[in-house]
Every structure is written in C-alpha cells, then in structure tokens.
Amino acid sequence: MSAMNEAARSLTRAAARARFADFLELTKPRVTALVLVTTLVGFYLASQGPMDLLLLLNTLVGTALVAAGTSALNQYVEREEDGRMARTRLRPLPAGRLDPAHALIFASAASVTGLLHLAFTVNLLTAGLAALTLLSYVFVYTPLKRKTSLCTLVGAIPGALPPLGGWTAAHGEIAAGGIALFAILFVWQLPHALAIAILYRDDYARGGFRLLPIVDPDGGTTGRQIMAHCLVLLPLSLVPTMLDVTGPFYFYGALVLGLGLTACAVPILLNASARAARRMLLASVVYLPLLLCLMAFDRTVPPLR
The missing domain is CATH 1.10.357.140 (UbiA prenyltransferase)
Known part of the structure; x- marks a missing residue:
C-alpha cells in the first residue's frame, strides 16, 4: 500500500x-x-x-x-x-x-x-x-x-x-539618451526579424501570416530592407556617445560591430537564401549583447542628458 x-x-x-x-x-x-x-x-x-x-x-x-x-x-x-x-x-x-x-x-x-x-x-x-x-x-x-507585411515595423x-x-x-522622465536606446533597439529588430521570417517562411505561411518574405518570394525587397536597416543602425548606434551617455570606447566598438553587421547583410542582399538568412540571424544575435555590454562598460557618469 x-x-x-x-x-x-x-x-x-x-x-x-x-x-x-x-x-x-x-x-x-x-x-x-x-x-x-x-x-x-x-x-x-x-x-x-x-x-x-x-x-x-x-x-x-x-x-x-x-x-x-x-x-x-x-x-x-x-x-x-x-x-x-x-x-x-x-x-x-x-x-x-x-x-x-x-x-x-x-x-x-x-x-x-x-x-x-x-x-x-x-x-x-x-x-x-x-x-x-x-x-x-x-x-x-x-x-x-x-x-x-508592415507588421514587423509595428512589432518593433x-x-x-x-x-x-x-x-x-x-x-x-524620458530623455534623449533613452530615446536613442529605443531607436537602436527598434532598428536592430528589423533585420533580425526579417532573417527569422526568411528561415521559417513556409511555416509562417501555413500559419496565415503575411510577413515580408512571404509576399516577396524572390527575396529582393527583403534583402534590400535588411541592408537598409543595417545602414541606418550603423550611425544610429553611435548617438549615445554624441549625447555623452557613453564614451569613445563604446563609439569605436559600436562602429566595428555595425560594420560587421552590415557586411553580413551583403550576401542576403545578393541572394535571400536560407544560408544567408541564418548568417544574418547569427550576426544580429551576436551584435546586440556585445553592443549592450559596450554601453554598460563605457557609461559616462553621470549622463549629461
């Protein structure tokens, strides 16, 4: 028992x-x-x-x-x-x-x-x-x-x-430094999300979702958007130093990371294949934590605005 x-x-x-x-x-x-x-x-x-x-x-x-x-x-x-x-x-x-x-x-x-x-x-x-x-x-x-397909912009x-x-x-209160953080995270999500959507395009289609890679089967528009977002993110990521929220170490680190991310967008611009999307996804996953670590490491104390 x-x-x-x-x-x-x-x-x-x-x-x-x-x-x-x-x-x-x-x-x-x-x-x-x-x-x-x-x-x-x-x-x-x-x-x-x-x-x-x-x-x-x-x-x-x-x-x-x-x-x-x-x-x-x-x-x-x-x-x-x-x-x-x-x-x-x-x-x-x-x-x-x-x-x-x-x-x-x-x-x-x-x-x-x-x-x-x-x-x-x-x-x-x-x-x-x-x-x-x-x-x-x-x-x-x-x-x-x-x-x-504009849902990705809204979801960001x-x-x-x-x-x-x-x-x-x-x-x-909301200040310029906080708005800069918001803008960086907003733009970063766009190539990240589009890379995921390319990889799972067929699955998303079965679910009834109208993501850009589904309505853009040849991937040309998707690739151009990913590259455009990376090009916008590159100078945007430097703004915290211009606002005296971070120092020069962050500035140059963010510049290197941004150039690396943009380089990873080139293959997907030429051919939005699963392989290129997987590389882009990995690059975006590596990019964000490194950027955040640089921000935290090179914070200006106290922030001026």
Whole structure:
C-alpha cells in the first residue's frame, strides 16, 4: 500500500512539474530574459552614479511580470495559428496541455500584477510604457501579422520600449539618451526579424501570416530592407556617445560591430537564401549583447542628458 501511495505521489509531483513547465513556456523565458537585460542597461545608463538597487529590483520584477503576461497573451491569441506551424505546434496551448481559459487567467494576472507593481514601486511613467508595450504587442502587432507585411515595423515598437522603461525608472522622465536606446533597439529588430521570417517562411505561411518574405518570394525587397536597416543602425548606434551617455570606447566598438553587421547583410542582399538568412540571424544575435555590454562598460557618469 505504501508503495502505491509513493507511486501516486511521484506521479502527482511529475504532473505538477510538467504543468509548471507549461506555464513557464507560456512566458517565453528567453524573450523575457532579453527584455530584462535591455531594461537593466537602460536603468544603468540613466542612473546618476551608483544604482538604486531596490528600485532596480522593483523595476525588473514588474517588467518581468508584464513581459511574461504579454508573451502568454500572445500565445493565447495565436493558439490556432501556432497549431498549424511546425515550430510552434508543440507549445502548451496548441498541443492541448493547457486549458485556454487557464492560460488567459494566468496571462492577465501576471500582466495586471506587473503593471500595478511598476505603478506603486517605480513610477507611473514606467508603468505606462509597460502598458503601451503590452497593448501594442497583443492588440496591434499580433492581429496585423495576418494582414500586412508592415507588421514587423509595428512589432518593433513594443520590442524597443523596455530599455526606455529602464531609463525612465532610474531617471524619472524620458530623455534623449533613452530615446536613442529605443531607436537602436527598434532598428536592430528589423533585420533580425526579417532573417527569422526568411528561415521559417513556409511555416509562417501555413500559419496565415503575411510577413515580408512571404509576399516577396524572390527575396529582393527583403534583402534590400535588411541592408537598409543595417545602414541606418550603423550611425544610429553611435548617438549615445554624441549625447555623452557613453564614451569613445563604446563609439569605436559600436562602429566595428555595425560594420560587421552590415557586411553580413551583403550576401542576403545578393541572394535571400536560407544560408544567408541564418548568417544574418547569427550576426544580429551576436551584435546586440556585445553592443549592450559596450554601453554598460563605457557609461559616462553621470549622463549629461
């Protein structure tokens, strides 16, 4: 009897772990982690001298909850489309491992809790930016993916808001340095997202999405846009030094990184193949953390504006 009870308890624990893992998957942990890193960099760059660690903790907790809730809401809204795509059909909702109603309750609770936490422990401006991130991602970008290839431009807005939220959390207001961070993250997402869309073009088409590589089968327009975005990002990434937010070490490091990223866009400009897209994706994934590390390493203390 005791052996049977122990077996039952083991099964219960295994089921609880599996359910926890499914709810965790709803939050897209890697995306949430990137959101927190960019928020941290924004907070650090805007801090006047040493960081207020309690304020930073509250900022990260609130931001994490909103980011997790936003990702979960996105998966709730797109559960049918996810079920048609190979790369997403095993997610908890399309696979039937979670009840959609439970996922919606979880997503809503995380989002509301995060927004309230930011409003009461950080400031209303940062909470407002987090709310804008959620609303623009779930209720504007997500439905636009099924209607127009311009959705990538719209989706880059919520993706670029977290570092601005980190800036306002530490600085209390929107300033030129925070806007520069927003602009850099906004433009960086465009070649990154288009490279992913090339790689998973057929899958996205099965899901009913109208991303640029789907409506541009020969890839000519996609390649030109990727190159154009890289060329815009190159001088834009130098702006933090011009604003005295970062120093000369960052300036020259960002210049080298930008030239490298632009060089990786040349093959995709000539032929938007999966191989060229994979190289572009890898370059963009390497570029951003290195750029953020350079920003943090060569911060000007205190920032002048």
